[in-house]
Amino acid sequence: MLRKKYRVGILGATGTVGQRFIQLLENHPQFEVTALAASDRSQGKAYAEACVWRLAGEMPTSVRSIKVAPPEPPLDCDLIFSSLPGEIARAVEEGFAHAGYPVLSNSSACRMDRDVPLVIPEVNHEHFALIETQRRARSFDRGMIVTNPNCSTIMLALALAPLHRRFGIEAVVVTTLQALSGAGYPGVPSLDVCDNVLPFIDKEEEKIETETLKILGRLRESSIEMANIKMSAQCHRVNVTDGHMAAVRVKFTRPASLEEVTEALASWRSLPQEMELPSAPERPIIVRNEPDRPQPRLDRDSSKGMSVTVGRIRPDGVLDVRFVALSHNTIRGAAGAAILNAEMLIALGYLA
Ligand code: NAP
Secondary structure: OOOOOEEEEEEOOOOHHHHHHHHHHOOOOOEEEEEEEOOOOOOOOEHHHHOOOOOOOOOOHHHHOOEEEOOOOOOOOOEEEEOOOHHHHHHHHHHHHHOOOEEEEOOOOOOOOOOOOEOOHHHHHHHHHHHHHHHHHHOOOOOEEEEOOOHHHHHHHHHHHHHHHHHOEEEEEEEEEEOHHHHOOOOOOHHHHOOOOEOOOOOHHHHHHHHHHHHOOEEEOOEEEOOOOEEEEEEEEOOOOOOEEEEEEEEEOOOOOHHHHHHHHHOOOOHHHHOOOOOOOOOOEEEOOOOOOOOHHHHOOHHHHOOEEEEEEEEOOOOOEEEEEEEOOOHHHHHHHHHHHHHHHHHOOOOO
């Protein structure tokens, strides 16, 4: 039996992540884009007129004539994907949730709220249970706010999750090399970043250090007990268009050989894979053995941008093990992450 598709509205539809949503949702089996919203610069115009399409390939014809609306209810859709700037996201997303819309947000605004699930479906889909607490606490009826993590955190937490489960993790030291598209458009001025590396990304280190602990934390009745892991993150913006990289060092609670670590990463499959959700990669983590991989240009599109590639797994002279991880920041790190969350919510009956 053919099920009617969920009608989707995208907030921040003209931006870097918004365009990626539109690209990934073209021909999606469960969703069709019916509403688009952006700033007053774009409102009232047809999407094709408001948006300068910056992804490879053509803007999907199905969205070209949709009129860009203000980001406020009502919108002609059943659920909302939000890619609004953090400064305005909270009020807007709460407004939609109060009006009865499920909101799946990329923004950092509500991620660390105690009653807001911060979810990577392979890692902590059970945290969706916070939705009931949230609805009671905020008097939402059918609405909800569900978030996906920061683009670097997703990559890191995905790579750490099978290791934490198998060996326990005591400490993590991570150094990121992050792509330009992570700053949105137009992002970092070219004269600042050409022939250069910028050792500062506003609030990024704090986000990685706190969000990872919430994601790897345990659901205890109506809240999350943060994981007890010492975290240290340093973040850098590098001259790469797409694909965040992270050099990671880990200290385990129990001894683990390199073979066991490699096997734990490479063999890991979780509920989205078992349920064959449309956006779930066959393997959340792809382990590469070549000495010079992963690389952004070669590995960011693994499994259509939804797998994290891990390589250079080695013993570490200070902690226990080190490796390099890489993932596509606007796909697994943003739009693809929110879409996979929505697919998981449907599969678990939260969007009935
Ligand atoms: P972006 O390229 O700057 O796009 C921002 C979008 O928000 C545009 O559609 C813009 O519309 C709209 N907007 C700006 N101010 C607005 C306002 N006052 N009212 C309504 N709409 C407004 O940014 P982005 O990179 O897509 O990031 C969007 C969000 O996703 C941010 O919260 C970011 O932290 C998060 N995120 C980004 C990435 C990434 O890799 N880029 C990854 C994870 C999470 P106009 O075009 O009309 O101005």
